[in-house]
Amino acid sequence: MFSRSVARSSSTLVRGFASSARSNRKVAVLGAAGGIGQPMSLLLKTDPLVTGLSLYDIRGAPGVAADISHVNTHSEVKGYEKDDIKAALTGAEVVIIPAGVPRKPGMTRDDLFNTNASIVRDLAEACAEYCPKAYIGIISNPVNSTVPIFAEVLKKKGVFDPKRLFGVTTLDVVRASRFLGEIKGADPKDIKVTVVGGHSGATIVPLLSQTAQGKDVSGEAYKALVNRIQFGGDEVVKAKAGTGSATLSMGYAGARFANSLIRALNGESGVVEPTFVKSPLYESEGVAYFATNVELGPEGVKKINPVGELSAEEQELLKACLPDLAKNIKKGVEFATQA
Ligand SMILES: NC(=O)C1=CN([C@@H]2O[C@H](COP(=O)(O)OP(=O)(O)OC[C@H]3O[C@@H](n4cnc5c(N)ncnc54)[C@H](O)[C@@H]3O)[C@@H](O)[C@H]2O)C=CC1
Numbered sequence: 001m002f003s004r005s006v007a008r009s010s011s012t013l014v015r016g017f018a019s020s021a022r023s024n025r026k027v028a029v030l031g032a033a034g035g036i037g038q039p040m041s042l043l044l045k046t047d048p049l050v051t052g053l054s055l056y057d058i059r060g061a062p063g064v065a066a067d068i069s070h071v072n073t074h075s076e077v078k079g080y081e082k083d084d085i086k087a088a089l090t091g092a093e094v095v096i097i098p099a100g101v102p103r104k105p106g107m108t109r110d111d112l113f114n115t116n117a118s119i120v121r122d123l124a125e126a127c128a129e130y131c132p133k134a135y136i137g138i139i140s141n142p143v144n145s146t147v148p149i150f151a152e153v154l155k156k157k158g159v160f161d162p163k164r165l166f167g168v169t170t171l172d173v174v175r176a177s178r179f180l181g182e183i184k185g186a187d188p189k190d191i192k193v194t195v196v197g198g199h200s201g202a203t204i205v206p207l208l209s210q211t212a213q214g215k216d217v218s219g220e221a222y223k224a225l226v227n228r229i230q231f232g233g234d235e236v237v238k239a240k241a242g243t244g245s246a247t248l249s250m251g252y253a254g255a256r257f258a259n260s261l262i263r264a265l266n267g268e269s270g271v272v273e274p275t276f277v278k279s280p281l282y283e284s285e286g287v288a289y290f291a292t293n294v295e296l297g298p299e300g301v302k303k304i305n306p307v308g309e310l311s312a313e314e315q316e317l318l319k320a321c322l323p324d325l326a327k328n329i330k331k332g333v334e335f336a337t338q339a
Pocket residue numbers: 030031032033034035036037056057058059098099100101102103112116119122123138139140141142143168169170171172199244245246247250
């Protein structure tokens with residue numbers, strides 16, 4: 001489906017995965033049999049840069065792996081049962097984690113904390129033990145808290161490297177480019193919107209003023225667009241009416257993030273993805289993790305870009321984001337350090 005020659009000339013998943021120098025890259029997906037895990041694993045199977053896929057879940061991963069393994073691309077696929085996490089993680093260079101429960105209508109992402117915090121903590125312990133040098137992308141919500149939890153566990157185990165841990169916020173930029181494209185009648189592939197902050201409601205801060213197509217959106221249209229980007233997840237939760245949250249668009253976004261990361265690890269320069277990482281930008285305000293455009297390199301995080309020039313509206317959005325984000329981060333840190 002994604003041919004190598006087409007992939008080389010493309011920078012987006014729409015035409016195929018962007019590709020760079022060939023290397024061996026084993027990717028583990030934890031939560032691989034779930035709503036996100038399955039389509040994301042399928043997309044990773046079609047990525048020419050992924051040479052091995054290790055699919056782990058507490059239930060159902062061997063079946064998903066058997067199914068995906070028939071797709072005729074070169075990578076090897078293996079599925080692992082609940083007690084096989086050691087084998088699943090050993091040798092993994094990139095680990096993407098969508099394990100955990102999704103929202104139902106009426107819930108916030110923070111309402112998932114009680115269930116997902118301990119899932120993420122346990123998976124962090126396993127990663128610390130079996131793949132301490134891996135580059136890890138966290139999808140499990142609430143991302144604003146699960147990333148700090150993961151970091152604290154790695155710190156306790158003495159293996160935390162802030163350059164290797166990422167909260168996956170790619171879906172926010174995917175949505176922003178699609179929604180802005182819709183109102184402008186433009187192809188989303190030509191629209192790049194920087195989205196900063198965190199990954200829930202008011203902590204999601206789109207910087208429309210920094211895009212050619214977004215800077216003249218104003219008044220009610222601006223408010224509606226910002227609201228749709230901030231609450232795009234709720235739109236899907238409502239439409240799915242109790243059966244879950246975004247899975248297919250997240251599978252796409254997660255595979256895109258993994259592809260960018262691997263291209264950077266392979267030495268491609270100029271790979272930039274927005275992602276929620278340990279960041280100095282607002283640390284003095286109690287916000288030790290923050291999403292901005294991050295330049296990725298062979299070491300993982302190469303350069304954390306500042307937010308850049310903000311409009312008056314965006315300054316207000318950022319002001320509203322920071323205290324919420326600080327609370328979410330503190331909650332995660334306290335959970336992991338007290339546990
Ligand atoms: N970062 C983001 O932008 C987004 C994050 N999410 C979050 O992703 C998470 C997963 O969502 P879905 O795939 O829709 O849920 P799902 O319920 O369909 O799948 C989750 C999978 O995780 C597995 N699982 C549970 N505990 C596990 C453990 N300890 N180890 C390995 N696997 C485990 C389950 O068996 C299940 O197969 C949710 O927390 C959701 O809120 C969802 C959409 C976007």
